[in-house]
Structures are given as C-alpha cells and as structure tokens.
Amino acid sequence: MKKLKIASLPGDGVGKEVVPAAQTVLKAISDVHGGLRFDFTEYPWSCEHYLKHDQMMPDDALDKLKDADAIFLGAVGNQKLVPDHISLWGMLIKIRREFEQVINIRPAKLLKGITSPLANPKDFDLLVVRENSEGEYSEVGGRIFRGEDEVAIQNAVFSRRGSERAMRYAFELAAKRKKHVTSATKSNGIVHSMPFWDEVFQSVKTDYPDIGTDSQHIDALAAFFVTQPQRFDVIVASNLFGDVLTDIGAAIMGSIGIAPAANINVNGKYPSMFEPVHGSAPDIVGKGIANPIGQIWTAKLMLDHFGEEELGNKLLDIIEDVTAAGILTPDLGGKYGTKEVTGAIAERILK
Amino acid sequence: MKKLKIASLPGDGVGKEVVPAAQTVLKAISDVHGGLRFDFTEYPWSCEHYLKHDQMMPDDALDKLKDADAIFLGAVGNQKLVPDHISLWGMLIKIRREFEQVINIRPAKLLKGITSPLANPKDFDLLVVRENSEGEYSEVGGRIFRGEDEVAIQNAVFSRRGSERAMRYAFELAAKRKKHVTSATKSNGIVHSMPFWDEVFQSVKTDYPDIGTDSQHIDALAAFFVTQPQRFDVIVASNLFGDVLTDIGAAIMGSIGIAPAANINVNGKYPSMFEPVHGSAPDIVGKGIANPIGQIWTAKLMLDHFGEEELGNKLLDIIEDVTAAGILTPDLGGKYGTKEVTGAIAERILK
Ligand SMILES: CC(C)[C@H](C(=O)O)[C@@H](O)C(=O)O
Ligand SMILES: CC(C)[C@H](C(=O)O)[C@@H](O)C(=O)O
Numbered sequence: 001m002k003k004l005k006i007a008s009l010p011g012d013g014v015g016k017e018v019v020p021a022a023q024t025v026l027k028a029i030s031d032v033h034g035g036l037r038f039d040f041t042e043y044p045w046s047c048e049h050y051l052k053h054d055q056m057m058p059d060d061a062l063d064k065l066k067d068a069d070a071i072f073l074g075a076v077g078n079q080k081l082v083p084d085h086i087s088l089w090g091m092l093i094k095i096r097r098e099f100e101q102v103i104n105i106r107p108a109k110l111l112k113g114i115t116s117p118l119a120n121p122k123d124f125d126l127l128v129v130r131e132n133s134e135g136e137y138s139e140v141g142g143r144i145f146r147g148e149d150e151v152a153i154q155n156a157v158f159s160r161r162g163s164e165r166a167m168r169y170a171f172e173l174a175a176k177r178k179k180h181v182t183s184a185t186k187s188n189g190i191v192h193s194m195p196f197w198d199e200v201f202q203s204v205k206t207d208y209p210d211i212g213t214d215s216q217h218i219d220a221l222a223a224f225f226v227t228q229p230q231r232f233d234v235i236v237a238s239n240l241f242g243d244v245l246t247d248i249g250a251a252i253m254g255s256i257g258i259a260p261a262a263n264i265n266v267n268g269k270y271p272s273m274f275e276p277v278h279g280s281a282p283d284i285v286g287k288g289i290a291n292p293i294g295q296i297w298t299a300k301l302m303l304d305h306f307g308e309e310e311l312g313n314k315l316l317d318i319i320e321d322v323t324a325a326g327i328l329t330p331d332l333g334g335k336y337g338t339k340e341v342t343g344a345i346a347e348r349i350l351k
Numbered sequence: 352m353k354k355l356k357i358a359s360l361p362g363d364g365v366g367k368e369v370v371p372a373a374q375t376v377l378k379a380i381s382d383v384h385g386g387l388r389f390d391f392t393e394y395p396w397s398c399e400h401y402l403k404h405d406q407m408m409p410d411d412a413l414d415k416l417k418d419a420d421a422i423f424l425g426a427v428g429n430q431k432l433v434p435d436h437i438s439l440w441g442m443l444i445k446i447r448r449e450f451e452q453v454i455n456i457r458p459a460k461l462l463k464g465i466t467s468p469l470a471n472p473k474d475f476d477l478l479v480v481r482e483n484s485e486g487e488y489s490e491v492g493g494r495i496f497r498g499e500d501e502v503a504i505q506n507a508v509f510s511r512r513g514s515e516r517a518m519r520y521a522f523e524l525a526a527k528r529k530k531h532v533t534s535a536t537k538s539n540g541i542v543h544s545m546p547f548w549d550e551v552f553q554s555v556k557t558d559y560p561d562i563g564t565d566s567q568h569i570d571a572l573a574a575f576f577v578t579q580p581q582r583f584d585v586i587v588a589s590n591l592f593g594d595v596l597t598d599i600g601a602a603i604m605g606s607i608g609i610a611p612a613a614n615i616n617v618n619g620k621y622p623s624m625f626e627p628v629h630g631s632a633p634d635i636v637g638k639g640i641a642n643p644i645g646q647i648w649t650a651k652l653m654l655d656h657f658g659e660e661e662l663g664n665k666l667l668d669i670i671e672d673v674t675a676a677g678i679l680t681p682d683l684g685g686k687y688g689t690k691e692v693t694g695a696i697a698e699r700i701l702k
Contacts, residue, residue, distance in 0.1 A: 077539065084539035085546055093540070117578050119470040141506075141543030150511040154544035156487075160501040188428065188435035189444070189594065192492030193505035195436055219598035226577055226602040227468050243540065244595060247570035251577040 001035055004306060007068035007271070008042045011091070013280025014290035015046075015074020021292035021342040022072070022299045028346040029303075029311060036308070041068070045091060047081040056082075056090030062098050066270055070302055071095065073275035074295065078282050092275075096132055099270035101263035102162065103169050104132040104242060105301070106277060108229070108249030108259065113324035114332055116254050124229035127173060128249060130242025131166040132263055134159060135193070137239045158193045158238070163200045165266065170236035171208040177233050180212040181205070184221050184237035184245065197238065222248055250277050255331040257291030260298040262305065274302040288337040291329040293319060296345060318348045352386055355657060358419035358622070359393045362442070364631025365641035366397075366425020372643035372693040373423070373650045379697040380654075380662060387659070392419070396442060398432040407433075407441030413449050417621055421653055422446065424626035425646065429633050443626075447483055450621035452614035453513065454520050455483040455593060456652070457628060459580070459600030459610065463675035465683055467605050475580035478524060479600060481593025482517035483614055485510060486544070488590045509544045509589070514551045516617065521587035522559040528584050531563040532556070535572050535588035535596065548589065573599055601628050606682040608642030611649040613656065625653040639688040642680040644670060647696060669699045 010019040023040060030036045043064065045057040056076075065071055076092040077084050095101070109125040110116055140155035167183070174181045183201045187194035198215060205213050216224065218241045224231065225248040237245055250259035259277035276294030284290055296319060303312035327344045328334025336344075361370040374391060381387045394415065396408040407427075416422055427443040428435050446452070460476040461467055491506035518534070525532045534552045538545035549566060556564050567575065569592045575582065576599040588596055601610035610628035627645030635641055647670060654663035678695045679685025687695075 085542050088539045089542065115470070117470055119466070119468055136507075137540045137542075139542060143543070143547065148511055148515075150547075152509045152544050152547035154507040154509070154541060156505040156507065158503045158505070160499055164499075186591070186594075188439045189488050189591070190505060191436050191440065191488075191490060192494070193503050196494065196501075196503035219594045222573060222595050223598040223602035223607060226599060240537070240540070243537075243570045244573050247574040248577060248599070251574035256574060 001037060003037045003039060004069045005067070006038050006040050007065050007071045008040045009045060009071060010042070010074040011076045011280065012046045012048075012078045012087075013075055013282045013285045014278075015076070015280055017285070017288070017290045017338055018276070018292045018295035019072065019074040021338055022295040024342055025296050025315070025346050025349065026299055028349040029315065032349055033311065040072075046076070047078045047087050050082050050087065050090070056087055057094075062095070065095070066099070068271045070271050070305065071273040072299070072302065073273055075275070075278065075280035077280050080282065093137070095273055096263050099265055099273065100133070100267060101265050101270070101273055102131070102133040103166060103264040103266060104130040104261060105173070105264065106130065106242070106246040106249065106259065106261045108246070108253050110253060111258070111320045111323045113320075113326055113328070114254040114258070116252055118226065118229075118252055121252060122230035124232070124252070126229060126232040126249065127177070127234050128242050128246050129166055129170040129173065129234060129236045130246065131162060131237070131239050133239070134162045135239035156193050158196055160200055163197055164204055167201055167204040167236050169266070170234045171204065171211050174211050174234040175208070179210060180233035182221070182232055182235045183213065183215040184218050184235060184241040185215050186218045186241075188217055201236075218244070221245065225249060225252060246277055255291060256294070257329065257331045258293040258297060260294055260301050262298065262301040264305070272305055274298045274305075288339065289330050290338050291331050292338050292342045293323070296342070315349070318345055321348055352388060354388045354390060355420045356418070357389050357391050358416045358422045359391045360396060360422060361393070361425040362427045362631065363397045363399075363429045363438075364426055364633050364636045365629075366427070366631055368636070368639070368641045368689055369627070369643045369646035370423065370425040372689055373646040375693055376647050376666070376697050376700065377650055379700040380666065383700055384662065387662075391423070397427070398429045398438050401433050401438065401441070407438055408445070413446070416446070417450070419622045421622050421656065422624040423650070423653065424624055426626070426629060426631035428631055431633060444488070446624055447614050450616055450624065451484070451618060452616045452621070452624055453482070453484040454517060454615040454617060455481040455612060456524070456615060457481065457593070457597040457600065457610065457612045459597070459604050461604060462609070462671045464671075464677055464679070465605040465609070465674050467603055469577065469580075469603055472603060473581035475583070475603070477580060477583040477600065478528070478585050479593050479597050480517055480521040480524065480585060480587045481597065482513060482588070482590050484590070485513045486590035507544050509547055511551055514548055515555055518552055518555040518587050520617070521585045522555065522562055525562050525585040526559070530561060531584040533572070533583055533586045534564065534566040535569050535586060535592040536566050537569045537592075539568055552587075569595070572596065576600060576603060597628055606642060607645070608680065608682045609644040609648060611645055611652050613649065613652040615656070623656055625649045625656075639690065640681050641689050642682050643689050643693045644674070647693070666700070669696055672699055
C-alpha cells in the first residue's frame with residue numbers, strides 16, 4: 001500500500017471549489033486502485049487568512065508543509081482583499097522558492113469536445129517548461145529620485161545553473177515526446193539576459209544530439225501559439241515568458257479553467273506543488289460553475305510525478321471522455337456545474 | 352503645395368520589396384491630391400551594409416536623417432548574416448532612441464475579406480501604445496562569475512516621466528476613440544517595476560475622468576487578445592509587453608504581414624519613424640509574394656501624423672476594399688503577388 005501525504009491548500013476563491021472536486025476524483029482512483037492512498041491535510045491559508053492574521057501563512061507554514069509528499073494548491077489571490085504582490089509573494093511564490101520548485105511544467109493540448117477559440121486548431125500537444133525560480137521575477141531592484149524624476153529599477157537575474165537546469169529538464173522531456181525543443185528568447189531586444197540565455201541553450205543542446213531545436217523570439221512565439229500551435233513539442237522559457245506563453249496555451253485549449261501545472265522540486269529536498277494555471281476567479285465564486293478540469297488534470301500531473309503515469313494517462317483519457325460527451329461547464333459553453341463534471345469523471349473511474 | 356521629405360530605409364529582406372510598393376501608393380496619392388508631395392531619399396543601410404562596412408549605418412547616418420520630415424523603414428535584421436542584437440541595436444533601436452521616438456503605436460483591426468485564425472473574431476479595433484525607449488529594453492546589465500556559476504543581470508529601467516508620457520499619450524488617443532485605456536502590468540510577479548507602473552497609471556488616470564480604465568496582468572491580457580480582442584480600445588504597455596501584445600495583435604488580424612506601426616517623436620526635435628510590425632522574412636525574399644499591406648497601412652499612419660487624417664482614413668478604406676475583393680497575398684491565403692496587391696490599391700486611389 002502506497003500512502004501519499006498530500007498537503008491540500010485550496011487558497012482563495014474557486015480554489016475552495018475545485019480542490020475538493022479533484023479530491024473526490026483522487027479518492028475514486030484510490031477506491032479502484034487498492035494499492036494507493038491519498039491522505040490529505042488541509043490548510044486554510046489565503047487572503048482571508050491574511051485579513052485576520054496579517055500574513056498569508058503562519059510562521060511555521062513551511063515546516064508544516066515540508067514533509068508532505070506533495071502540495072495540492074487551488075488558487076491564490078484576490079485583489080479586492082489583498083494586493084496581489086503581497087498575497088502571491090506571501091504564499092504561491094514563497095512556496096515555489098523556499099521549496100526550490102525550480103521548474104514549472106504546463107502542457108497545452110486540445111481535448112475532444114472542446115471548442116478552441118482558434119478557427120482551425122490542428123491537433124496541438126505542447127509542453128511549456130518554465131524556469132520557475134529566477135529570471136524576471138526577482139526581488140532585486142528599487143527606486144531612486146523623487147517626484148517626476150522617480151525611476152524604478154528591476155533586475156532580472158539569470159544564472160547559468162538555473163537556465164541550464166530548465167533546459168536540461170526540457171530536453172529530457174522532449175526525448176520521451178516528439179524530440180524537439182524550442183527556446184523562447186528575445187535577444188534582439190533584451191541584450192544582457194537573453195543573449196546569455198541563448199548561449200546556455202547553444203551549449204546545452206550539444207549534449208542532446210537526437211533532439212531537434214530552434215529559438216524563437218517571444219513576440220513571434222506568442223503569435224505562433226495562435227497561428228500554428230501544432231508545430232511545437234517542448235518549449236523552454238524563462239519565468240516571465242513561460243508565464244505569458246502558458247496563458248496563451250490555456251486560451252487556445254478553450255478555457256483557462258482546464259490548464260494544469262506542476263511546480264517541480266528537482267533535488268528531492270522538498271515537496272513539489274501542483275496547481276492549475278487559472279486564478280481564484282472571484283467573479284464566479286459560489287455559483288457552483290467553476291471548471292474542475294484544470295485542478296483534476298493537475299492531479300494527473302501529480303500522479304505522473306509519483307511514478308503512476310499509467311494511472312495519470314488513464315485519468316486524462318477519462319477527462320477527455322467527459323469533455324467529448326459534452327459534459328462541460330459554462331466557460332466551455334456547457335451548462336453543467338462543478339459537481340456534475342466532477343461526478344461524471346469520478347463515475348467513469350469507478351466503473 | 353506641402354512637400355514632405357521622407358528618408359526611405361528599405362533595410363533588409365522583404366523591406367526592399369514592400370517599401371517600394373508603399374512608395375507607389377504614396378505617389379498615387381500625391382498624383383491625385385495635387386497639394387501633397389513626397390520626396391524620398393533612399394539609404395541602403397542593412398545587414399549587407401554591415402558585412403561590407405562593419406556597421407549597420409555610417410557614422411553620419413543620424414545627421415543625414417535628422418532633417419527628414421519622417422523616416423519610412425522596411426525591416427531590419429537577418430540572423431543568417433548578422434546577429435540580431437547587433438543589427439537591431441545598430442539601426443532600428445538606435446534610431447528609436449537617438450531620435451527620442453518614445454512612443455510606438457500599433458493598431459490591430461480586422462479587415463474585411465481577411466480570415467483571422469480566430470474562430471469567431473468579433474469586430475475588434477484596438478490600439479496598443481507601447482513605451483518605446485526604456486523599460487525592459489535596456490543596455491544596463493552585465494555578467495558576473497565564471498563557468499557554471501555565471502550569472503547575467505539585466506536591468507529594466509522605468510522612469511516616471513517615460514511611463515507617464517506613454518500613458519498620457521494613450522489617454523489622449525482614447526479620448527478620440529472608445530474612451531477606454533487598459534494598462535498592461537505584471538505587478539503580481541514583478542515586484543519593483545510593475546507596482547511602480549501601476550502607481551503611475553493610478554495617478555495619471557485621475558487627470559482623465561472621462562476615460563474608463565482597467566489593469567490586466569500581461570499573461571491574462573495576452574490570453575484575452577485571443578479570446579476577446581473586441582473588449583479593448585487602447586492598451587498602454589511597457590516596451591516588452593507592447594512588443595508581445597502587438598505580435599499577437601498582428602496574428603489575430605490574419606497575418607503579421609499587414610500590421611502597421613509608428614515610432615513617434617513627441618517633442619518635435621527629430622523625425623518620427625514608420626515601420627510595419629513584420630520583420631525581414633528572409634524565407635520569402637525574391638519571390639514577389641511579400642504582403643505590402645503592413646507597409647502601406649504604415650504609410651497611412653504617416654499620413655495621419657502629417658495631419659492628413661482624412662487621406663489616411665481613405666487609404667485604409669481602399670486597403671479594405673482590396674482585401675474585401677480577395678486580392679490577397681499567400682500569407683492571407685490568396686494567390687496574388689506584392690505587385691498585384693499594390694497595383695490594386697494604387698489603381699483605386701487613382702480613380
Ligand atoms: C526586432 C525587435 C528588436 C523589435 C522589438 O522588439 O522592438 C521588433 O520585434 C518590433 O516589435 O519592432
Ligand atoms: C499569480 C502569478 C504571480 C503567477 C505567476 O506569474 O507565476 C501566475 O500567473 C502563474 O502563472 O502561476
């Protein structure tokens with residue numbers, strides 16, 4: 001019996017609706033698969049927690065989380081309650097950094113039964129490997145001068161180690177897929193970090209002679225995600241570029257509500273964290289219509305991470321059976337609620 | 352008789368095909384409109400120039416350009432000949448900066464007869480005002496440590512003056528349009544420059560009580576360009592964010608080959624520069640199929656800039672007549688060449 005300790009962090013907004021939904025599905029999986037059990041411990045950290053305690057998470061939060069086998073996160077942030085840079089850096093980004101979750105992987109794939117906003121969405125199936133710990137998201141910087149002369153300086157910090165690590169991760173994944181890695185750059189406009197990124201990419205790729213490569217500037221790449229997403233396999237990108245590309249990836253999949261993500265700790269020292277791409281969507285909270293698929297697909301990435309790839313793939317097939325059957329939430333043009341979509345998935349697992 | 356001195360810089364690749372095409376159209380306009388004349392002086396600066404002279408432009412280039420009423424540029428760059436950061440910073444970005452072309456405006460609008468890659472492209476008509484002189488495109492930065500410890504640091508530099516200038520420009524334009532400005536931010540992830548940008552936006556907007564506003568994170572905004580472009584009027588963005596958004600804008604218009612741009616000098620000290628969004632497209636050079644519409648639409652922005660908005664609007668109507676008639680280059684699914692599309696536009700002007 002494999003018992004997995006999962007720290008569950010529903011967080012804000014619809015996170016509190018879709019995390020329980022995905023738990024129902026994981027429970028169904030362990031009901032069927034006798035050898036697997038998920039023990040969830042839930043922590044109520046969120047913007048509401050901040051309003052009460054002046055911090056997003058208690059001082060001992062990381063201590064509490066660190067022995068989990070994985071962290072299962074819903075969504076963090078609600079601008080109406082707490083400024084985003086406080087809520088995110090106090091929880092989401094804090095966990096990513098403190099637990100050295102240096103890689104963020106985000107697949108984008110068109111599921112049957114789902115209408116993409118693209119007129120002619122060929123069968124795309126791509127995977128963005130996003131550097132998740134450095135780059136443009138940096139606490140280094142500040143301001144100088146006052147009044148109309150004020151200047152803000154923001155440092156982007158790219159280490160060879162960090163860039164190379166993300167790239168190698170991308171090459172390893174590509175080896176198991178269509179054997180192509182695209183590097184997202186902008187060395188024509190950004191003249192220190194991006195030529196450096198390109199150099200590292202050129203040097204890393206020589207270790208993977210079987211994998212095809214290309215480099216695309218982020219502007220062109222963003223456009224290609226709209227015009228020809230099917231041409232990509234694995235894309236490796238800096239923190240910011242990966243962030244932008246994966247929201248476009250989510251959009252062309254038909255809804256940000258279905259896009260999954262995983263924050264991977266690669267040195268085995270800390271748990272990895274699984275969270276969908278979407279945010280807390282305060283506008284639809286409480287209506288019972290939040291799309292649970294992003295969170296459930298994220299659970300599939302967690303299964304993969306635990307070495308249960310067969311189960312993971314099966315879960316994705318079942319998700320696709322349900323979308324193909326038209327059991328969809330309103331964001332996908334359907335008329336079903338969170339419960340019904342979740343129920344349809346759980347039911348198919350159980351039988 | 353209004354005589355306008357235009358410095359023509361075809362640059363690289365298809366620039367040398369579409370600039371003459373747009374000149375034909377401008378010539379037709381002045382043939383019809385007796386009171387307007389364009390005197391072109393052409394400069395052959397390009398990557399080929401670099402290979403011969405070790406510089407993209409001669410030492411006295413800016414001197415030669417500075418008395419022009421406008422600069423009309425094709426495209427710069429050809430990675431196969433010269434690394435992009437050399438060709439671009441030696442010419443395109445150099446002119447933008449030395450001539451204080453601090454604003455870049457780029458409309459995105461769906462023309463009749465053109466198939467967008469979007470399934471259901473409502474009638475979008477948006478305008479990105481891109482800060483064009485600072486932000487993420489900065490020469491400040493460098494490297495430290497060696498070997499596997501190497502780190503590159505890239506500074507993004509945001510001045511209040513520069514940010515505010517771009518925002519005011521956006522508000523002024525919005526006042527003549529649908530009266531809404533969206534600010535592109537990423538203050539949830541990028542904690543120095545972007546909260547500063549937000550602050551400046553909050554303060555600037557109080558001067559324009561009649562203009563509606565919102566702020567969107569760049570990841571969400573990029574996705575909205577795909578899912579609901581019709582919801583935007585004017586978007587104000589930093590240099591990098593504007594770059595990415597406008598390539599997506601070009602993609603949803605149906606082809607990067609039709610998207611226009613203008614680099615505006617706002618203090619009247621130097622000429623403004625008009626260049627389409629597309630690059631030099633080395634893969635189609637010499638085939639006679641480059642889409643001239645981007646360059647011709649750019650000429651419309653130049654007419655607007657000279658106060659000839661009526662002529663400019665008429666030119667855009669004629670462009671749209673031609674696309675509506677299905678006279679399209681292959682990038683738009685058509686079977687016509689550069690010459691035929693240009694001819695069709697010129698002909699309609701002349702009659
Ligand atoms: C070529 C490149 C430096 C340039 C930019 O990023 O500004 C281009 O993409 C553009 O948008 O004009
Ligand atoms: C909320 C925000 C800080 C975050 C990010 O930019 O990393 C989100 O957009 C994401 O992609 O996970």
